[in-house]
Amino acid sequence: MDKKLKDRSDTARERILNRLKGAKQYNNGPTADASWSVRVFPQPDKLLETFTDEFNKVSGQLIVCESKTEIRQHLEGLIVKKGCQKIFCIDDELRSIVPLNASLISQSEFADVEASITRCEFLIARSGSIMVSSAQQSGRLVNVFPPVHIVVASQKQLVLFLEDAVRELKNKYGENLPSQATVITGPSRTADIEKTLVMGAHGPKELILFIHK
Template identity: 50%
Template sequence: MKLLKTQSLQPKHLRMIMHNRTKKISDKARANILSRLESADQKNSGLMPERVQSAAVFSSPDNLLSTFIDEFEKVNGQVVVCDNQLAVARQLVELADEHCWNNVFCLEESLLPYIPDSIQLGNDEDFESMQVGITGCELLIARTGSVMVSSAVASGRRLNVFPPVHVIIANVDQLVPFLDDAISRFNEKYKDNMPSQATVITGPSRTADIEKTLVMGAHGPKELIVLIHQ
């Protein structure tokens, strides 16, 4: 009786067989994906379907100002409502006296009338020792207690991130309910001349990356104050 000899496959042959099988599976999967994409493209004419909002997740605030104050204070922001420009100036004097501000920066000419003569503004030589930066903003978002700023102002991006204290002077007309509303108004304002940067700020800078310990002012101002006037 003769015994049949079996030939064992070498590792090289095994690797080739496995490679061919893997390639066939990969090619089949790729062909399936391409087929589905082509089918979707023909069905939708290459366009994404329009977003359909079946229901509002959050109801529209009845009072934009009170909603903004509530949400802003939840994230450790400070809000002071002022009746007019003079009241804003008085509030700045009180803050400066209370916190001993002596190196304040404001680079926006439209805001200079709000700043009383008793507050001496710093110059570029004092920039690195700045204590407070005063800026305007684009919009106030009530539902999230956020402030939208952009680089379109004279101070650019510097005063939004560098000083330990960031003071924002805003008008009640800048209040909007939701982020969608802020984006729509921002786009309408600048249209084809968009600023190079726009940021939504929600409260003072904070991080808890290191051992889950909350640290304020790690990446920007540790105090955020909004003065809102009529």
């Protein structure tokens, strides 16, 4: 190697190493919490209206109800309209609102499921997204496998941004955070093949959300 080139290389190497050594003093602890004092996106006051607008944009189907009794009534019509006869729901709280015209299937019949009913962790208004986690009684598979995913949530679960949902998730579970948290934004879709949009490619083809007070 040419002596001048070697000297330049050695000098550059030494300069980089010195920078790395000097940087150690700033990296002895955990990464500092991000500061959200400056918001890039607008902060709307009406969370439900904002969520509704964004949820519709990503092809979600939203039904706002006054009570769980009203949800049950809507579910009866929905089951007839969609022709979903095999419903999977293992959430104790939700099983009480499943209408009589629904046929609840067991875990052993899960491969034949046509629709699932679950709860969620939070509703993210700014992106129209739904956060679910493995800590919920329904687990992981019920959110992604059935062709139709029906979610029941309360308006109290509405938050503005994703970071708000993450913060509330930490507050809710403390040191026992779920092993998985997933953000769902509309039904599953892809346009990888010849730029043709296909719904339900990697998950539910329809995402239906019931929000009650």
